[in-house]
Amino acid sequence: MADLSLRNISKSFGKVQAVAPLNLEIHSGEFFSLLGPSGCGKTTLLRIVAGLEQPATGSLFLNQKDITALPPQKRNIGLVFQNYALFPHMTVFQNVAYGLEVLNRTKAEIRTKVISVLEKVQLDGKQSVAVPNLSGGEQQRVALARALVVEPQVLLFDEPLSNLDYALRLETRSVIRRLQKETGITNIYVTHDQSEALAISDRIAVMNSGAIQQIGTPQELYFSPANRFVASFIGHANFFSAEICRSCFGIQAIGENEVLVVLPEEISIERQMESTSKVESISTLPSDGKANGKIIDVQFSGAVVEYVIDFFHQRITATCSSAKHSGDLQIGSEVAVSLSGKNNRKVSREQ
Amino acid sequence: MSNNLKRLTFATGALLLAVALFSVGYILLPLFSLIKQSFLPDGISSSLFSVRAYAEILRSTFFEAALNSIGISLCSVIGSAIAGIFFAYVFHNFDFPLKAIFSKLVLVPLALPPLVGVISFMFLIGESGMLTRGIAALLGIAPSHFALQGWWGIVAVHVYSFYVYFYLFTSSALNQLSESHGSVIDASLSLGASRAVTIRRIILPMLTPSFVGASLITFMASMASFSAPFLFGGTTRFLTLEIYTAKLNGNDANAAAFAVLLSMVSVGFLLLLRWYQSRKSYLRVTKGSSRRSTVPHSAAARFIAVAVALIVVGLFSLPVIAIIILSFVKEGSWTYQILPDTFTAQNFIKLFSDTHVFEPVTNSVEMAFVATAIVVFIGVCTSFLVVRNKFIGKRLLELLMNVPFGIPGTVIAVGLILSFNHPSFFSAQSILVGTFWILPLAYAVRNLPILFRSTASGLESVDPSLEEAAMTLGSTGWRIFKKITLPLLFSSIVSGALLVFINSLGEFVSSILLYSYNTRPISIEILSQLRLYNVGGAAAYCTLLMVLVMAAVGISSKISRATLAE
Ligand SMILES: Nc1ncnc2c1ncn2[C@@H]1O[C@H](COP(=O)(O)OP(=O)(O)OP(=O)(O)O)[C@@H](O)[C@H]1O
Ligand SMILES: [Mg+2]
Numbered sequence: 001m002a003d004l005s006l007r008n009i010s011k012s013f014g015k016v017q018a019v020a021p022l023n024l025e026i027h028s029g030e031f032f033s034l035l036g037p038s039g040c041g042k043t044t045l046l047r048i049v050a051g052l053e054q055p056a057t058g059s060l061f062l063n064q065k066d067i068t069a070l071p072p073q074k075r076n077i078g079l080v081f082q083n084y085a086l087f088p089h090m091t092v093f094q095n096v097a098y099g100l101e102v103l104n105r106t107k108a109e110i111r112t113k114v115i116s117v118l119e120k121v122q123l124d125g126k127q128s129v130a131v132p133n134l135s136g137g138e139q140q141r142v143a144l145a146r147a148l149v150v151e152p153q154v155l156l157f158d159e160p161l162s163n164l165d166y167a168l169r170l171e172t173r174s175v176i177r178r179l180q181k182e183t184g185i186t187n188i189y190v191t192h193d194q195s196e197a198l199a200i201s202d203r204i205a206v207m208n209s210g211a212i213q214q215i216g217t218p219q220e221l222y223f224s225p226a227n228r229f230v231a232s233f234i235g236h237a238n239f240f241s242a243e244i245c246r247s248c249f250g251i252q253a254i255g256e257n258e259v260l261v262v263l264p265e266e267i268s269i270e271r272q273m274e275s276t277s278k279v280e281s282i283s284t285l286p287s288d289g290k291a292n293g294k295i296i297d298v299q300f301s302g303a304v305v306e307y308v309i310d311f312f313h314q315r316i317t318a319t320c321s322s323a324k325h326s327g328d329l330q331i332g333s334e335v336a337v338s339l340s341g342k343n344n345r346k347v348s349r350e351q
Numbered sequence: 352m353s354n355n356l357k358r359l360t361f362a363t364g365a366l367l368l369a370v371a372l373f374s375v376g377y378i379l380l381p382l383f384s385l386i387k388q389s390f391l392p393d394g395i396s397s398s399l400f401s402v403r404a405y406a407e408i409l410r411s412t413f414f415e416a417a418l419n420s421i422g423i424s425l426c427s428v429i430g431s432a433i434a435g436i437f438f439a440y441v442f443h444n445f446d447f448p449l450k451a452i453f454s455k456l457v458l459v460p461l462a463l464p465p466l467v468g469v470i471s472f473m474f475l476i477g478e479s480g481m482l483t484r485g486i487a488a489l490l491g492i493a494p495s496h497f498a499l500q501g502w503w504g505i506v507a508v509h510v511y512s513f514y515v516y517f518y519l520f521t522s523s524a525l526n527q528l529s530e531s532h533g534s535v536i537d538a539s540l541s542l543g544a545s546r547a548v549t550i551r552r553i554i555l556p557m558l559t560p561s562f563v564g565a566s567l568i569t570f571m572a573s574m575a576s577f578s579a580p581f582l583f584g585g586t587t588r589f590l591t592l593e594i595y596t597a598k599l600n601g602n603d604a605n606a607a608a609f610a611v612l613l614s615m616v617s618v619g620f621l622l623l624l625r626w627y628q629s630r631k632s633y634l635r636v637t638k639g640s641s642r643r644s645t646v647p648h649s650a651a652a653r654f655i656a657v658a659v660a661l662i663v664v665g666l667f668s669l670p671v672i673a674i675i676i677l678s679f680v681k682e683g684s685w686t687y688q689i690l691p692d693t694f695t696a697q698n699f700i701k702l703f704s705d706t707h708v709f710e711p712v713t714n715s716v717e718m719a720f721v722a723t724a725i726v727v728f729i730g731v732c733t734s735f736l737v738v739r740n741k742f743i744g745k746r747l748l749e750l751l752m753n754v755p756f757g758i759p760g761t762v763i764a765v766g767l768i769l770s771f772n773h774p775s776f777f778s779a780q781s782i783l784v785g786t787f788w789i790l791p792l793a794y795a796v797r798n799l800p801i802l803f804r805s806t807a808s809g810l811e812s813v814d815p816s817l818e819e820a821a822m823t824l825g826s827t828g829w830r831i832f833k834k835i836t837l838p839l840l841f842s843s844i845v846s847g848a849l850l851v852f853i854n855s856l857g858e859f860v861s862s863i864l865l866y867s868y869n870t871r872p873i874s875i876e877i878l879s880q881l882r883l884y885n886v887g888g889a890a891a892y893c894t895l896l897m898v899l900v901m902a903a904v905g906i907s908s909k910i911s912r913a914t915l916a917e
Contacts, residue, residue, distance in 0.1 A: 050819075050823055071822075079820065085817050085819070086820075102825045146820075150824060
């Protein structure tokens with residue numbers, strides 16, 4: 001329906017550079033996410049797209065048309081706010097109808113459209129409820145319906161689920177995803193929750209301190225992170241220096257300025273029964289591909305168990321499925337650490 | 352994150368121009384005229400600038416009047432604090448029968464026009480008051496030995512009119528304290544602290560900010576008070592009275608000099624107040640359950656406290672009762688009896704049948720409407736501009752909107768006279784003094800801060816993302832204001848407008864300097880009836896004024912509720 005292109009967009013607030021000059025192409029009908037830690041400029045970027053903020057540099061194209069100077073009213077870009085921003089003095093119906101009234105649609109048309117969109121978000125029957133009386137999840141869906149009903153070309157979401165509990169988050173997330181597939185509206189979805197982004201996006205842009213670190217599909221970001229930040233933010237990866245790679249794991253093909261990216265599930269550990277004398281220095285280690293560590297924490301979280309291991313004065317994490325968890329892997333246990341998987345992802349040492 | 356302020360557009364720019372013109376023309380320039388007048392050359396020396404007026408007033412009555420003003424104000428603060436804090440404490444901590452009614456009665460002085468309060472005091476505890484005569488007859492001593500008049504009389508009226516500030520500040524602080532810090536009281540008690548220690552070490556320090564706020568407001572109100580010293584002060588010199596006297600004697604320069612000096616004191620206190628309020632207070636709203644937590648008291652203490660409070664509150668409603676009784680007194684019939692004995696409805700019949708007698712009522716209502724309309728327009732526009740937009744001079748505009756709060760009504764009136772007793776750009780080249788318009792204008796200027804503050808703080812609590820949401824849905828400026836912002840602000844505007852209307856209905860302080868016969872408001876007519884010794888007629892006007900105030904309160908709460916229900 002609509003593709004969006006950001007060219008050289010940047011924004012500063014006083015001395016704070018909220019968004020560094022960046023380029024972004026969002027394809028028509030795509031579910032695109034902006035993912036990054038708090039304060040990295042996601043909201044600012046979204047507000048620039050909505051027209052609520054003017055970029056310091058750069059321009060914005062919607063379907064090849066320059067919309068940088070257009071006010072928000074003329075852009076036909078919908079926005080779902082983190083705090084919902086529902087009009088507290090109106091009912092559910094009035095909230096959703098508001099945008100249609102602005103467009104001077106007839107009463108009958110407004111009625112049918114509002115009712116059909118409320119059905120889509122499973123709120124039929126709640127038309128005349130005052131919004132302050134709705135639950136959080138219902139309010140979120142009213143906000144969604146209000147933005148959808150005017151059939152925007154692009155729909156923006158600013159952390160729409162962060163005020164909901166876990167179960168509601170999953171449910172509302174699938175409503176959003178389903179509606180996006182049905183309507184084909186281009187979505188830009190801001191979140192700081194990597195599992196949420198991985199689950200629903202077609203493509204994701206990972207941001208850090210105002211700059212885009214990597215753009216790609218969830219799989220690309222997970223399995224081939226472009227840099228250390230993306231690897232740790234998306235997969236909570238461990239990083240091993242060239243020295244450790246060679247001495248402990250027998251991996252030679254790594255440069256001095258590189259680190260090996262190893263996801264927690266790619267580390268296997270095994271209880272070390274005979275108490276070997278503690279090897280303090282890596283250089284004195286026999287290069288047999290196995291090395292010693294000590295478990296300092298075990299966290300059971302349902303499907304998987306996570307082990308935090310002290311490994312040559314570095315904290316690393318390993319996960320394995322709960323079914324495989326054995327009782328002799330306890331806090332304080334000496335373990336042998338080895339790698340599984342291809343182990344060919346290397347990124348620069350620098351953060 | 353949405354602390355983004357908008358740049359001005361053409362429409363908001365035009366609004367800004369309008370409010371800027373208003374505040375410059377009717378707030379800033381009158382103050383300038385005042386200062387200019389106070390330094391006017393004396394004609395003897397050839398200098399362009401003379402301090403003659405200052406020298407003269409400093410040599411004559413200034414110090415006496417200033418000492419009285421300050422002394423009376425300090426005593427008023429102390430008296431108001433004792434009464435207000437005591438009531439707040441009792442009403443917060445104890446339950447007793449008819450509490451709902453009594454807690455309304457405590458607020459009566461808030462709705463009572465100051466002039467009416469003063470007059471009712473005169474007829475209650477003045478030298479020829481009903482209570483005074485009663486006690487004199489009972490004890491067989493002359494009223495002049497104990498009647499409240501002069502210095503202490505003024506203090507008594509002030510305490511009656513101003514203790515409400517302490518009551519309101521303290522009760523809201525106590526409510527907050529027990530809601531969000533209830534555990535603090537419990538903690539102190541559980542650590543073994545006695546009741547007295549808990550009050551002294553925990554509760555009082557946490558309430559101090561409210562006490563200071565109320566003290567400053569009471570002090571400013573007392574310094575600015577006019578009706579009480581004018582009618583009740585006897586020969587006591589008071590700064591506001593000195594301004595009035597000098598003006599009546601045609602000595603504009605001296606009046607201006609008095610006004611400038613008084614304003615400096617008042618504005619000083621206003622700045623002190625704003626500085627104090629900007630510091631952080633102890634009371635913060637915190638998350639968590641809110642349960643009422645109070646200090647336990649013995650049964651005897653409860654009984655005494657409640658009894659004293661109820662008796663005093665009962666006494667505090669006496670002035671209203673006195674006025675109503677007096678409004679039925681036949682003209683010239685109440686001379687030296689304790690209570691009047693011949694009653695008649697004649698005063699009211701005359702009031703409603705004689706258009707000439709009714710004229711002041713029409714005048715007051717009209718002028719109150721005009722003043723309220725001006726204040727609502729300017730106040731709402733300014734708070735919208737100040738809270739939601741960014742522009743140069745914003746701080747200055749905000750300050751100007753607050754200035755009249757710190758300036759006594761007498762000073763505002765003199766300033767307006769000096770600016771508009773000649774053709775001016777701001778009066779479309781006509782002379783405003785002597786016309787209808789100068790009165791509502793003065794009322795508007797005096798009351799602007801009330802509405803501005805209530806609207807601005809209401810607007811601050813409206814989440815800007817609501818307006819942004821409307822923008823992304825295609826809505827533009829005026830429509831957003833009408834459909835989103837205004838409905839959410841409505842109740843703060845209505846409550847502000849109500850106060851403006853009530854204050855304007857009974858306004859006396861600036862009216863007495865600005866009225867002409869055809870534009871005389873109720874307050875002035877009350878005064879002339881008193882001068883004619885027509886107590887019944889004056890009281891009938893007072894009663895009607897109270898009825899009008901109550902009607903306004905009723906209508907405004909109807910409006911608020913109707914729009915809420917809609
Ligand atoms: N109006 C503003 N004035 C000043 N600084 C701002 C403003 N808006 C954002 N910033 C700053 O810009 C940076 C980026 O803010 P932004 O809200 O875009 O972050 P975010 O990624 O949305 O964070 P979060 O996940 O916490 O919502 C922050 O350092 C923030 O303090
Ligand atoms: Mg954000």
